[in-house]
Amino acid sequence: MQLVAGSERIIAQAGSDPASGRIRWAPVKSLWIGLMTAGALALGPLFFSWSAFALFLVTSAVTLCFTLLISWPMASIVSLRSRASS
Numbered sequence: 001m002q003l004v005a006g007s008e009r010i011i012a013q014a015g016s017d018p019a020s021g022r023i024r025w026a027p028v029k030s031l032w033i034g035l036m037t038a039g040a041l042a043l044g045p046l047f048f049s050w051s052a053f054a055l056f057l058v059t060s061a062v063t064l065c066f067t068l069l070i071s072w073p074m075a076s077i078v079s080l081r082s083r084a085s086s
Helices: 027-047 050-085
Strands: none
Touching: none
16 A cells, blocks of 8 residues: 555555546435535624634634645655655
C-alpha cells in the first residue's frame, strides 16, 4: 500500500483507479444534509449578527492557516520518503 501525499485517510494501492468506482446514494445522509441546509437558509437570517460573522471569519482564518502550516511539511516528508524508496 502506498500513502499518497496530502491524503492521510486514503490508501492507494497499485491498481487504484478513481474513475472505475461506483457512485451510491445514501438517502439518510442526503436527508440530513438537506434538512441542515434548509434550516440554515431559513433560520440563519433571523439569528445573524455582525459580531458572530466576525468571529466566524477570524476562527476560519486561524483554522485554515494552522491546517496549511501543518499539512505542507507533512506532504513534503511523505514525498521525500516515496522518492527515497524508489
